[in-house]
Amino acid sequence: MIRINNLVATYTTVRGTVTAVDQVNIEIPEGITLGIAGESGCGKTTLLKVLYGDVGFPLAIRGGAVEYGMVGDQNEEITTQNIQKYWFRRIAYIPQGSMSSLNPVVRIRSQFLDYLRTGGEQKRKLEEAREYVKSLGLPPEVLDAYPHQLSGGMRQRVMVAMASFLNPDIILADEPTTALDVVVQKGILLLLMDLQEKMKSTILFVSHDMGVHYQIAHKMFIMYAAKGLEYGNSEEVFSHPLHPYTRLLIDSLPAIGDTNLRRGVSGHPPSLWDTLVGCRFADRCPYATNECRTHEPILREVRPGHFAACHFSERFL
Amino acid sequence: MKINLRLKIGVTLLAIFLLGSLILPFFTDVNPTAQGTYFKSLPMSWKHPLGTNSLGQDIFWVIVFAVRNSLLLGVSVSLIVNLISITLGLTAGYSGGWVDRLIMTLCDSFITIPTLPILIILASLIKGSASFLTIGLILVAFGWAWGARTTRSMALSLREREFIHMARFSGMGHFEVIFKEIFPYVYTYGIVGFINTILYAINTEASLAVIGLSNLSVPTLGSALYWALNYNALFTKQYTWILSPVIATVLLFLGLFLTSTGYNDLFAARRGRS
Numbered sequence: 001m002i003r004i005n006n007l008v009a010t011y012t013t014v015r016g017t018v019t020a021v022d023q024v025n026i027e028i029p030e031g032i033t034l035g036i037a038g039e040s041g042c043g044k045t046t047l048l049k050v051l052y053g054d055v056g057f058p059l060a061i062r063g064g065a066v067e068y069g070m071v072g073d074q075n076e077e078i079t080t081q082n083i084q085k086y087w088f089r090r091i092a093y094i095p096q097g098s099m100s101s102l103n104p105v106v107r108i109r110s111q112f113l114d115y116l117r118t119g120g121e122q123k124r125k126l127e128e129a130r131e132y133v134k135s136l137g138l139p140p141e142v143l144d145a146y147p148h149q150l151s152g153g154m155r156q157r158v159m160v161a162m163a164s165f166l167n168p169d170i171i172l173a174d175e176p177t178t179a180l181d182v183v184v185q186k187g188i189l190l191l192l193m194d195l196q197e198k199m200k201s202t203i204l205f206v207s208h209d210m211g212v213h214y215q216i217a218h219k220m221f222i223m224y225a226a227k228g229l230e231y232g233n234s235e236e237v238f239s240h241p242l243h244p245y246t247r248l249l250i251d252s253l254p255a256i257g258d259t260n261l262r263r264g265v266s267g268h269p270p271s272l273w274d275t276l277v278g279c280r281f282a283d284r285c286p287y288a289t290n291e292c293r294t295h296e297p298i299l300r301e302v303r304p305g306h307f308a309a310c311h312f313s314e315r316f317l
Numbered sequence: 318m319k320i321n322l323r324l325k326i327g328v329t330l331l332a333i334f335l336l337g338s339l340i341l342p343f344f345t346d347v348n349p350t351a352q353g354t355y356f357k358s359l360p361m362s363w364k365h366p367l368g369t370n371s372l373g374q375d376i377f378w379v380i381v382f383a384v385r386n387s388l389l390l391g392v393s394v395s396l397i398v399n400l401i402s403i404t405l406g407l408t409a410g411y412s413g414g415w416v417d418r419l420i421m422t423l424c425d426s427f428i429t430i431p432t433l434p435i436l437i438i439l440a441s442l443i444k445g446s447a448s449f450l451t452i453g454l455i456l457v458a459f460g461w462a463w464g465a466r467t468t469r470s471m472a473l474s475l476r477e478r479e480f481i482h483m484a485r486f487s488g489m490g491h492f493e494v495i496f497k498e499i500f501p502y503v504y505t506y507g508i509v510g511f512i513n514t515i516l517y518a519i520n521t522e523a524s525l526a527v528i529g530l531s532n533l534s535v536p537t538l539g540s541a542l543y544w545a546l547n548y549n550a551l552f553t554k555q556y557t558w559i560l561s562p563v564i565a566t567v568l569l570f571l572g573l574f575l576t577s578t579g580y581n582d583l584f585a586a587r588r589g590r591s
Contacts, residue, residue, distance in 0.1 A: 054486065087488035095486075100479035105501040114497055115487035162487075 002028040002202065006064035009050050013058060018272050020046040022226040025299060033196055033203040035217030037210060039269060043226040044206045048172050051204065052093055053083035070169055088115060092163035094173040101159055102147035108158055109143040115162050129165065136161050136191060153184035157191065164195050171203045177212060189216050210253050214238060222246050225269045225280040228299050232306035242308035242316050244285045287312060324579025330572030338385035349374060349382040349536050358555060367557040371548045380561050383536040384569065387519045390537065394456045395514035402464030403507055407495045410472025421469065427462035436521065440530035449532050456518050464510050468503055475499050505584050512577040516570060523566060538566045
């Protein structure tokens with residue numbers, strides 16, 4: 001169980017500090033795929049960065065903490081401060097751009113071994129890596145290639161292979177399918193789902209594509225303007241969303257055979273530089289009242305296991 | 318892959334100089350610096366291919382040893398210079414912050430100081446007692462800055478690439494990222510820089526020697542020229558004495574220059590093709 005307790009993360013800039021993750025408070029059960037959705041700049045990537053323990057200037061944790069529920073090699077509690085030691089062993093990261101995430105002048109096999117810090121037993125590890133890559137549906141020869149000799153999908157598979165090779169407890173995936181065409185995208189998603197079933201890792205999957213989330217996520221977490229708006233099991237979130245923003249997001253998804261024009265969510269998210277009062281979605285919300293503009297709703301359990309941050313969630317039950 | 322003409326000529330010239338100056342000394346017990354070994358000012362003959370000079374030295378052997386010493390100086394200075402400049406440049410560029418500022422302030426000071434006047438002052442201060450090693454150290458001190466600056470600029474742009482973040486996210490240490498991820502990018506540039514630094518070192522030592530500020534008891538291309546000038550070889554019509562170091566220097570430079578640009582071309586072609 002990963003517990004994110006009232007996490008506040010800020011960026012220091014010349015203009016002052018900006019809060020990119022504001023009092024996020026959720027519990028993630030072990031061994032599931034959590035989909036994190038939201039539009040650009042809502043704090044998805046920052047949340048992942050904090051979880052990964054890559055906190056350094058200008059990013060800082062101003063409040064709250066992450067409990068990973070894991071113990072390290074010396075039986076110590078793993079925290080954001082010491083998780084760097086366990087990078088790729090207990091917690092791994094699949095980056096966004098498969099095109100640029102591999103060093104173009106170094107062969108895949110040395111990158112594989114370097115990333116996995118295998119030390120002396122290179123030869124045996126290389127054999128294992130070959131086997132592993134093969135089991136993920138890649139020809140073992142890719143290890144001998146340079147990144148530019150592989151297609152985008154293969155490169156992303158190599159990244160997935162690197163991230164999952166040491167069987168980590170947590171895998172963070174930051175829009176891993178963004179730059180790929182839908183067929184390859186589907187392949188990567190199936191691969192991730194497969195791996196998760198086998199290894200029982202917790203996968204945190206960031207994407208702004210609700211369609212992708214629908215295929216892969218067990219639980220959904222919707223973010224908006226640094227806040228968590230809705231959290232619950234995917235089926236419930238997709239079939240009975242409790243927050244107007246989620247409803248609008250899902251309404252914008254096309255369905256096969258549906259010829260109606262899709263509507264987007266009009267307007268823009270608020271600037272995080274401003275002092276924000278009340279519900280952050282109020283300006284774009286069709287149901288907003290005066291209460292929404294003055295009182296900020298908190299993320300509360302509206303139904304068992306289904307959280308939403310809206311004063312009027314009961315309306316949608 | 319087609320090897321271009323420049324590289325061929327350059328490497329051939331270099332090979333002749335390298336092999337000649339490194340192997341030939343084993344076939345002689347001549348001490349090239351000893352004076353009066355032979356009769357003075359002999360013309361060219363089978364025994365003395367380039368004749369002897371006014372000091373009673375065999376000019377051919379002086380040149381052989383001069384080329385060897387100049388090359389040794391050039392290569393060792395260049396090795397150290399490149400080691401320093403690549404390490405400092407990559408560290409500064411990748412680390413950023415105060416490390417970067419500190420190294421670059423130092424680097425910029427060395428770049429803005431006009432080298433030759435300083436070298437003249439330094440060399441005249443330690444004139445006479447200047448060992449070959451001291452000359453080398455002085456050359457290193459004034460040679461590293463430019464390379465460090467260019468390497469740093471490369472590291473600066475590489476630092477923001479996704480694969481560097483990935484390497485860091487995999488738990489690689491600071492210097493591991495620098496040498497395993499960034500260095501492979503920089504090393505082709507480093508080879509060209511290495512050859513150019515050899516040129517710089519030989520060139521600067523020769524300039525110092527010609528005006529009599531290097532260690533003149535060791536035969537180098539510069540000191541050979543110095544002694545020829547000192548004994549007015551031009552006026553006494555001992556052309557082989559004065560021309561042989563000049564021609565050797567020019568050919569050596571040509572060899573290094575052609576190798577450096579030829580290698581650059583070759584690498585560019587390989588990059589373009591694949």
